[in-house]
Amino acid sequence: MYKDLNPLLHSQLRLAVMSVLIGIEEVEFTFLKEKTGATAGNLSLQMGKLEEAGYIKIIKGFKGKYPVTKCHITESGKKAFCEYATVIKSYLQHL
């Protein structure tokens, strides 16, 4: 019996964001934008959904005079990502 995939993570952009965040401590919005190739508006919207679910934490601050948005993955985000990866692995094993 296959487990259901987490619908919040089963989206190309949100999954890409979570996959980047799982491998690092903290990242700026600009890095995510560059690596995912998404538009600022779409990325911001999807990150907002992930934050709402408690999977990531977004921190707004300043770097010198310029505003900067940083984010990192939360414990529940790590758990959700691991569960998602486990389900994907089981799907792939049965392909």
Add this chain to the structure above:
Amino acid sequence: MKQDNLNPSDSAKIIDEALSHVRNEKTGAYYYYILWGLILMIHFFLRYCKIVYPLLSDYYIDLIIYGVFPIGGILSFIRKDKDAQTENLVTKLEKVYAFGFVGFAICYAILGFVEIKTHVDFKTSLYPMLLGFTVFVTGGITGYKLSIVGGSIGMIISLFTLILGTEWQYLLCSLASLICCVLPGLFMKQVKNV
């Protein structure tokens, strides 16, 4: 980017691509390896010179022996500030380096405190072992072979610092700094993900 309609293979590909992007990010640790490796190398080498060549002026040589540390601190601070302006991510490996070398510094400080209380210098004889161990472990985690080799040699050097006289201890500590920090640091710049 399009949303949804992902099959498991697509998902696995996205995860793999994202992780490989992150895996290739450098930490900038090479700068600190070279800087602090050189500082400690100079520090210990001058302490060796001070014993072997007692005619050298005490005041000026002491000024350099202990003056290198604040210089290193200032250069590290400037670099950290510069990195904070240009870097847009903090990798997990940076935490590995930070915890590793802070742990090394705490152990070294404890040995320094023991020296004050007992008047026995454990810290110089154990320095190559502590440094070698730290470099060996961080090298193992990051998968950087030169650090693993350098760290191993550092630990082996401690076999001699534990049995030889003070001047040789200083010379070997200087050598350990070169092998454990300066040499791995020089080649680290060309390597991804360290």
